[in-house]
Amino acid sequence: MELTSQASRPVIDVRNLTKDYRLGEIMVPALRGIDLQIFPGEMVAIMGPSGSGKSTLMNMIGCLDSPTSGEYYLDSLLVSDLKDDELAIVRNQKIGFVFQNYNLLPRIDALENVTLPIRYSDITANMRQRAEAALQSVGLGDRIHHKPNQLSGGQQQRVAIARALVNEPAILLADEPTGNLDSQSGKEVMDLLLNLNQQENTTIVLVTHDPKVAAQAKRIVQLFDGLIKTPEEAS
Amino acid sequence: MKIWQALKEAIASLSANRTRSFLTVLGIVIGVGAVIGVLSLGQGAEASIIGQIESIGTNVIYVFRGNTSEDVTNPNSLTTADADALANRTRAPHILNISPVLAGQSSVRFGDESTQTSIMGVVENYAEVTGIELSEGSFFTESNVTNRSSVVVLGPELAERLTGRQTELVGTTVHINNYPFRVVGVTKAKGGNQFSSPDMDAYIPITAMQLRVKRQSIPNAVDFLLIQAQDSQSIDDAMQEAKSILRSSHRLSSRQPDDFTMTNQQDVLSIANSITSILTIFLAGIAGISLLVGGIGIMNIMLVSVTERTREIGLRKALGARKFDIQLQFLTESAMLSVFGGLIGVGFGWLLGEIVGAIAANSGTPLVPQISLNSVLLATLFSLAVGIFFGWYPALRAANLEPVEALRYE
Numbered sequence: 001m002e003l004t005s006q007a008s009r010p011v012i013d014v015r016n017l018t019k020d021y022r023l024g025e026i027m028v029p030a031l032r033g034i035d036l037q038i039f040p041g042e043m044v045a046i047m048g049p050s051g052s053g054k055s056t057l058m059n060m061i062g063c064l065d066s067p068t069s070g071e072y073y074l075d076s077l078l079v080s081d082l083k084d085d086e087l088a089i090v091r092n093q094k095i096g097f098v099f100q101n102y103n104l105l106p107r108i109d110a111l112e113n114v115t116l117p118i119r120y121s122d123i124t125a126n127m128r129q130r131a132e133a134a135l136q137s138v139g140l141g142d143r144i145h146h147k148p149n150q151l152s153g154g155q156q157q158r159v160a161i162a163r164a165l166v167n168e169p170a171i172l173l174a175d176e177p178t179g180n181l182d183s184q185s186g187k188e189v190m191d192l193l194l195n196l197n198q199q200e201n202t203t204i205v206l207v208t209h210d211p212k213v214a215a216q217a218k219r220i221v222q223l224f225d226g227l228i229k230t231p232e233e234a235s
Numbered sequence: 236m237k238i239w240q241a242l243k244e245a246i247a248s249l250s251a252n253r254t255r256s257f258l259t260v261l262g263i264v265i266g267v268g269a270v271i272g273v274l275s276l277g278q279g280a281e282a283s284i285i286g287q288i289e290s291i292g293t294n295v296i297y298v299f300r301g302n303t304s305e306d307v308t309n310p311n312s313l314t315t316a317d318a319d320a321l322a323n324r325t326r327a328p329h330i331l332n333i334s335p336v337l338a339g340q341s342s343v344r345f346g347d348e349s350t351q352t353s354i355m356g357v358v359e360n361y362a363e364v365t366g367i368e369l370s371e372g373s374f375f376t377e378s379n380v381t382n383r384s385s386v387v388v389l390g391p392e393l394a395e396r397l398t399g400r401q402t403e404l405v406g407t408t409v410h411i412n413n414y415p416f417r418v419v420g421v422t423k424a425k426g427g428n429q430f431s432s433p434d435m436d437a438y439i440p441i442t443a444m445q446l447r448v449k450r451q452s453i454p455n456a457v458d459f460l461l462i463q464a465q466d467s468q469s470i471d472d473a474m475q476e477a478k479s480i481l482r483s484s485h486r487l488s489s490r491q492p493d494d495f496t497m498t499n500q501q502d503v504l505s506i507a508n509s510i511t512s513i514l515t516i517f518l519a520g521i522a523g524i525s526l527l528v529g530g531i532g533i534m535n536i537m538l539v540s541v542t543e544r545t546r547e548i549g550l551r552k553a554l555g556a557r558k559f560d561i562q563l564q565f566l567t568e569s570a571m572l573s574v575f576g577g578l579i580g581v582g583f584g585w586l587l588g589e590i591v592g593a594i595a596a597n598s599g600t601p602l603v604p605q606i607s608l609n610s611v612l613l614a615t616l617f618s619l620a621v622g623i624f625f626g627w628y629p630a631l632r633a634a635n636l637e638p639v640e641a642l643r644y645e
Binding site for chain 1: 248550551553554555557559638639
């Protein structure tokens, strides 16, 4: 079993997690009891058709939303019971987000975009140096003062990855990171993520439609109707 | 997030939308400008009125016929005999000078030029009591008063209107009420206000006034008495002395109330003060309403801004912004907008005051607008308060957005 080979404790530990949405008068279950463990250094792809609860699960893992029931331990911290402002601190310290549409602030340059997570943290020392180092690590050391509209899509997504890494989070959560990119830029971004995972041992959770993207992950989690399909069911 | 970072971000965000920011603060600019303008003009008016009253002398007491606070039937007229009775150094040691005044409107003619103005029948020490100074000639003398001489001292504006000049007039003749009067002096300009202008007056001996201009049923009756106290400290003593002298000369029993009213410059000053401050507060209050309107404008734009930047708010929350951080960000923006508008408004108000002051000066009313540091501080703090008050709700709305919803917002 793979589990026995993992000496460390899971960085993501989700137990019997459910989430119901209110749709008018009726409650619609989006997640119906998810159990998922992800270990440090893993690269896991979450797949599933639209409506399968894949976005909801990503929001739960990203601490953007609270579950209806169940437990979620992130880096050994029980986050499923935390209040809004406590979740904000968890997102700031433990999670790096990469979005499909980059979500860079257009008014400010790449460097300032990368400093944003530092500004919301308690440790603001060497803000610029840290942000510069993060931009260098994604290969954009020469474009730190470019505004988002002066960068290509692939470059913008790399700025977003630098921003996600700058606070040295426990996990990198990428939601369709190549969804808006042409195949060449998409490949560059995927290479960057793979490299981070292999060289820096960064834990990456990847949400994607694309089987070719998912195939590059070490493990694929298939979601269907708010439940994880076992490998046997998937095959 | 620290305050200075919030300030930096607010500057960036507001300058990204310069036109909108400027239009948004116009309401505050106009509101603060109006308040500052009104306050500066009010303070200027107050200073000007007080200056005029003080120029007459603060140790002057006015005595009028009748009693405004108690019912007196058939009050005695004030007469020149009253004035003579008051000029009693033993009974009234604190009284320096007395000038009875008999005033009336009459025509004044010089050659073909003629005008209607107020003629003041006074005695020789009127000039001293009221602080009138002469630019040429001299005020008429005691013997002019005893002899009922037809002599006149002209105000400079009156002289200008009649003769086209203010100098070389001593020895010329003007006709008052069709009687010839010899000009003996011209007063220096004193400035006037909307109520009276001493520069348009003509001064003649009170005896000549009684004889040729204003004939009366009681021959020695006067309109009012001016009493000059020794100095401003002895005003109360002088009033007491004058009161007892007038009561005895009017033969009032101890149960009868005074049939005259006394007031002094200090009373007039405090009344003038309270009138100008009530007016100023009233006008500033009206001007303040536009500040309110400006505040609503800021709230409106901030709400639009929150909606426009929903995704940005969602992203910031995903990156770790707490409710407080978001609220601080938007409050800083609205407060900065408002204070910025307030500062422009101070300049605008200053300009407004200067313009109105210049117009007033051109029409002969000296009015120097005064902007105090207090009113500038007040306006700035008030616009800060407006910004925070009207920015509160939009900022709260931004802070309470759900990160998932906000990130998904298109």
